[in-house]
Amino acid sequence: MSELHPSIARVTERIVERSKGTRERYLELMEREGDAHADRNTALPCSNLAHGFAAMGEDKDSIAAQRGPNIGIVSAYNDTISSHQPFGAYPPLMKVWAREAGATAQVAGCTPAMCDGVTQGADGMELSLFSRDVIALSTAVGLSHAMYDAVAMLGMCDKIVPGLLIGGLRFGYLPTLFFSAGAMPTGIPNKEKQRVRQLYAEGKATRAELLASESASYHAPGVCTFYGTANSNLMMLDLMGLTLPGSAFINPGTPLRQALTRAGVHRLAQITRGGNQYRPLAQCVDEKAVVNAAVGLLATGGSTNHAIHVPAFARAAGIQIDWSDMAELSHAVPLLARVYPNGASDVNMFQAAGGLGFVVRELLDAGLVHRDVMTVCGDDLSAYAQEPWLDGEQLAWRDPGASGDETILRGTANPFQPDGGxxxxxxxxxxxxxxxxxxxxxxxxxxxxxxxxxxxxxxxxxxxxxxxxxxxxxxxxxxxxxxxxxxxxxxxxxxxxxxxxxxxxxxxxxxxxxxxxxxxxxxxxxxxxxxxxxxxxxxxxxxxxxxxxxxxxxxxxxxxxxxxxxxxxxxxxxxxxxxxxxxxxxxxxxxxxxxxxxxxxxxxxxxx
Missing domain, CATH: 3.50.30.80 (IlvD/EDD C-terminal domain-like)
Structure with missing residues (x-):
């Protein structure tokens, strides 16, 4: 087992020291809140409870009697964002899978979700960043009903994951698991899309030609396949242990995608306060997890938007990280991935080459991330150094092996560049x-x-x-x-x-x-x-x-x-x-x- 790299240790220690007072106050608040909401029957009067499960049909009696944990679903579903369109089908299935695990599930609330790709250069873009705050507030409104023992977060893109995380951290006494819908299948090559955009900027391509090119790129349900803010979000959730290992980019509508969603619901039912595997979000998102997220961002050449989002969600957990910390981490962390716009390949090709399981394994072996972190799966990040697959109909995980394509993905011994960019x-x-x-x-x-x-x-x-x-x-x-x-x-x-x-x-x-x-x-x-x-x-x-x-x-x-x-x-x-x-x-x-x-x-x- 490799020792932690001295730069990673030094930055983490600095963040811990800087955050000592704010982190302590946050954890004290979460402990008080958790104790106050540990039992719905004592936390909520009967009239309140009756309102909360009145429409729950066959699950009503189970929720009333607290026969098992009740999972609150917070969804950013809409049809305008391709990545979030699949989430429309999730809640009915998640309720069935919750029952399989002796639990119940109900939609706690829905948040807005806007796409920067739709609003680029348009007036709506001036609402984009603050949509993150609105999403956080909307998440808090949904969870404020105090009906839940765990939280399932349905969201992937731009401001949506940071907003869900900020809102969820204010209910950090609840175990929380993030669900992806996956990446859309590969469309036209990204370099071709970029070429047509430049031709249009020069007046050498028509609007019809530009629209045809863009439509061939953004063409189906799922996250856009370039490595932008959305896919960087999904990567960081993996590095923080807030989702099932390797579940980020598996395509929508596939048997493996459904198996991962089902397993995620089952896992949530296992990690609530009532069992012996309690994993509250407040304990999962600590200083080490925040550093791991930043390291993952740097090692994969992720979105610059997270220079804003990482400090924001960290502060929601009482943790203070700044650009000097991230810059020092960048000097220590090599670039292991070339995914568009840092290369020609998309996230589907990255996944096929070994994906996040390969990246996490390399970072762990080099001592560049913290291994000893609480995740939704255990107390060790090692589970995330694997990739999911279906062994027949059975969900399983395996070592991703060597890089399937060294033009896309490399190990720490032969990185694309010695720093994180x-x-x-x-x-x-x-x-x-x-x-x-x-x-x-x-x-x-x-x-x-x-x-x-x-x-x-x-x-x-x-x-x-x-x-x-x-x-x-x-x-x-x-x-x-x-x-x-x-x-x-x-x-x-x-x-x-x-x-x-x-x-x-x-x-x-x-x-x-x-x-x-x-x-x-x-x-x-x-x-x-x-x-x-x-x-x-x-x-x-x-x-x-x-x-x-x-x-x-x-x-x-x-x-x-x-x-x-x-x-x-x-x-x-x-x-x-x-x-x-x-x-x-x-x-x-x-x-x-x-x-x-x-x-x-x-x-x-x-x-x-």
Missing amino acids: MRLLQGNLGRAVFKTSAVDPSRWTVEAPCLVFDSQAAVAQAFAAGELDRDVVVVVRFQGPRANGMPELHKLTPVLGVVQDRGYKVALVTDGRMSGASGKVPAAIHVSPEALEKDGAWGSLALLRDGDVVRVSAEDGTLSTTADLTGREPAPMREVELGTGRELFGMFRNFADEAERGASAMLAEGGL
Whole structure:
């Protein structure tokens, strides 16, 4: 058994020390809450109980008599998000499988679930990040009925898993298991999709041709097959032990997918307070689990969105992790996977090459993750170093063996690159994240005069006018959480990719987000503090002017300008647009924290 890598140990110890007070208060709260809700018959008056099981049909008597645990299902089902469409069929089946295990199950509540892929570049994107907070609040509303002994979370994408996790952690005395619906089957190659997008940006492909290309990529139920935020979510759930081992990417509608869902329901019935395998969420999500999630993210080249989400859900458990911690982990953790946008292959090919079982085994053997963590399956992460399969009709797990394709998946002895591909940049323009794993090393440093914009549309107009055909650092400001909800700026990738392909040095600097699907163009993102003022202080991006020389360097960790910003007046920010419900989210914008602390309006020191 390998000793823990000293960097992993050091970062974990630092997080434990930093979080000592807040974590202790969180665990004390969960213990009190768990004791108060241990027995439904004493926690809830008879009238309340009767309301809670009135519509439960054949399960009514079992719930009333507490003959077995009652599982609360929190679902993010809808038909608009391809990955969540399969969840519509889950609750009726889960009720049957709960009965098999001597339990009952009822839908506790449903949360909203929006897709950044649908809202990219549209007004709805300004609601996207704060949908995570709404999902957390919706989860809390459902679980507040206090009818449940365990929780089944149905959700996979973008803000949905972090939101479910934040909400669930406030009921951390309940065992909680996350269920995936799996990845959609492979469509057209991702490089072909990217090629058509760039042709369209240059006016060389029609809208009909673009739509045909996109429809051939996003073509069926299941998670989009690129390794973006959604699939990074599923990876982290595995690394934290909050789902059945290796269940992340198994395709919807397959016998193996159904067997995993059934087994997950059975497992939930076994780990409630009434048995001898009690595994409350609050104990599963500890400092070691959070570090494991971050390591998994770095080892697989996952989404930069999790530089925001990991600090947010950690804080919901009283744990404080920051970008310096993640950057130090990145220096120690090698890149083991090349999955689009970090490579040409998709998650189905990654799964076929060995998948997460291979990754976890390699990380454990190298001492790069904590083995001794409480998971929904046991007190050791080793179960997650396996892959699920069907032995006839019987669900089983096995060692994934050697990599099936070393262009996709490699071991720690021969990684794609020696570090995890996340760099912390800092300087007189603030702190930012740079994802090196998707960018050619020759482009890790760009120093050039900047052009400053306040919107994606303005960048597109400048591109169409030929104003970007130069060495340039494109600054897109007033895109932070307080300014307009911190939308993803994924529409910029094809445009800036064209400029780069024309032979110019180009980089992006923004206080907004970039999708987990971003890559190719060097980008300093999530700049913190954001441009919009807080407590009378403006972010440095608000002081930049066209022509100021800006340096973006992942090689020396620099985000700076040679311009003297002293005494400059901040640029005025355009008013937040009304419509598409954006006016309803003013409270979230007004109280949002910095990106490095999770960009949440409701997270405060010590939890929520």
